[in-house]
Amino acid sequence: MHEDIEKLLVLQERDRSIAHAEQEIAGLEHERVEVNSRSADAETAHEAAQQKAKELEARKNGLEVEVEAEQEKIRTYARQQMDTKDNDQYKALGRQQETCKETISDLETTEIEVLEEIDSHAEVSQAAKTELDEANAAKAKALGEIDERETNLKTKLEGLAVQRTESAGKVEASVLKQYDRLRARKGTNIVVGIEHGACGGCHMKLPESDVIEIKTGSKINYCPHCGRILYYTRDMVMESD
Numbered sequence: 537m538h539e540d541i542e543k544l545l546v547l548q549e550r551d552r553s554i555a556h557a558e559q560e561i562a563g564l565e566h567e568r569v570e571v572n573s574r575s576a577d578a579e580t581a582h583e584a585a586q587q588k589a590k591e592l593e594a595r596k597n598g599l600e601v602e603v604e605a606e607q608e609k610i611r612t613y614a615r616q617q618m619d620t621k622d623n624d625q626y627k628a629l630g631r632q633q634e635t636c637k638e639t640i641s642d643l644e645t646t647e648i649e650v651l652e653e654i655d656s657h658a659e660v661s662q663a664a665k666t667e668l669d670e671a672n673a674a675k676a677k678a679l680g681e682i683d684e685r686e687t688n689l690k691t692k693l694e695g696l697a698v699q700r701t702e703s704a705g706k707v708e709a710s711v712l713k714q715y716d717r718l719r720a721r722k723g724t725n726i727v728v729g730i731e732h733g734a735c736g737g738c739h740m741k742l743p744e745s746d747v748i749e750i751k752t753g754s755k756i757n758y759c760p761h762c763g764r765i766l767y768y769t770r771d772m773v774m775e776s777d
């Protein structure tokens with residue numbers, strides 16, 4: 537094997553580790569979004585529950601005000617009854633008081649229903665509050681862990697960058713230039729073996745003469761189809777079948 541190939545393989549391994557760490561860091565952003573989304577959902581549900589509690593309370597208060605108004609009417613009619621000397625008017629005022637009492641009875645029935653709804657909604661509100669507290673606690677914990685992983689990955693990347701510079705420095709300049717150009721275009725599978733007489737990167741058949749040349753390892757060979765750097769080791773299958 538050409539000596540630069542061995543150095544390139546080390547370099548490629550470093551680049552793969554770097555790419556992997558960078559991918560992991562990018563993935564952390566997605567995890568943060570997921571963690572935040574549970575909290576945001578819980579916040580929305582909690583706000584809706586609070587809003588409904590307010591509405592129920594307002595309905596209950598409204599009904600009480602209506603009852604109070606009917607009671608006031610009854611008192612007014614009763615006073616008018618005492619003042620009147622007209623028997624028909626006296627009876628009419630009596631009927632009006634009865635109507636008010638019926639209205640009050642209906643209002644109180646409705647109020648009981650609203651009170652029951654307030655009771656059952658209190659459980660919903662409590663559950664929403666519990667979920668919000670749990671989601672926020674989980675969020676704080678998860679975000680802390682994600683931050684820690686990011687810090688570790690960045691430290692790892694710094695170390696890898698130093699190792700990469702070291703490995704790259706050992707490769708002959710023109711070969712390194714070609715490698716870097718390929719890496720920018722094709723990722724981290726650039727120095728590839730040949731198998732069954734084909735390029736391990738693009739899998740296109742290689743000319744017989746190239747295969748023989750690559751086998752000798754006398755110089756750096758590039759795939760005529762994709763430009764990748766080719767090499768051969770004894771455990772590779774050389775036959776074209």
Ligand SMILES: [Zn+2]
Nearest residue numbers: 735738759762
């Ligand atoms: Zn190729």
